[in-house]
Amino acid sequence: MLGVSYWIVPIFSSTVWIACLVTMLAYWAATGRPHYVTMSEGQWLPYISDIGADTLKPMFIAMSTITVVTFDLAFIFERYLRHAHKLTPNTSIWQKVYSACATLAAIVGAAGLILLTIFDCKNHNRLHNIFLAVFIIGYIVSAIFICWEYQRLGIHYREHSILRRSFWVKLAFIGLEICLCVAFGVCSKKHIWNVAAGLEWSIAFIYCLYVLSFFVDFLPAIRTKSAQSQETEMQVAEEGGIGYGAAHTPQYFRGDVPAGHGYANGHGNGYANGHSHGYVNGYANGNGYVGQDVNGYPKPVTPPAASRNF
Structure with a gap:
């Protein structure tokens, strides 16, 4: 598989997730903004799960599954590209451990999202909340380990500014998501339902930006492939097109x-x-x-x- 094709994975994953969220909001608005049975009294803004537990449940399950499965592939491809030296290779065994932990935590988070869509808040409220916590915590832990890996890589490859940029983007995601999750938990505990629902939608959209940030990580692999292709074309032009007597290496x-x-x-x-x-x-x-x-x-x-x- 060519290095230039890896960037499609995070873009496809984030696009599917945005499409899922926008479709759910549009459907809720188009159907007259109904008050679902899972919504509390006085709550006018539904949670994502309120809409996902109703008519759009099959779509919610399918698109959520596609999102997290393809996103987990981004972690696997990132590990492969570093091993193949198409991205800056790891310089210690600990960096590989951080990468493996990030991948494992992402898989756990993906399982949490898939399960919370299956066990909806209408029929399995307790399980739904547990899997919601697994989803959020799983990806936050994954981001922490991937940041840890990038921080160590940035020390050894100071000439590659893209590592620093990716590190700061992911670190910003961690800080922002933790703050929003704490606020979401507090508002839910105090029964401030509409604010809590708004925070949940915000967390979901910011998660999409985090997925999209992996596109930046694959850019060096695209440039490496492009540079190799240009070098090969120049060598063929010089050695094959001109002849042995004119311009050999x-x-x-x-x-x-x-x-x-x-x-x-x-x-x-x-x-x-x-x-x-x-x-x-x-x-x-x-x-x-x-x-x-x-x-x-x-x-x-x-x-x-x-x-x-x-």
């Missing part, structure tokens, strides 16, 4: 010439050095020759023009 001028092409060093060193050192001084001093032509032979001196005073 330097190895052919050091005695490593293919059979049938043994004139590079022979004429270059034999005639050029022989004629330039043997004939130039002789003819220049005694027979009126000075300099050399393009083949290394001395050029005749043009006689001076006759003086007009005689």
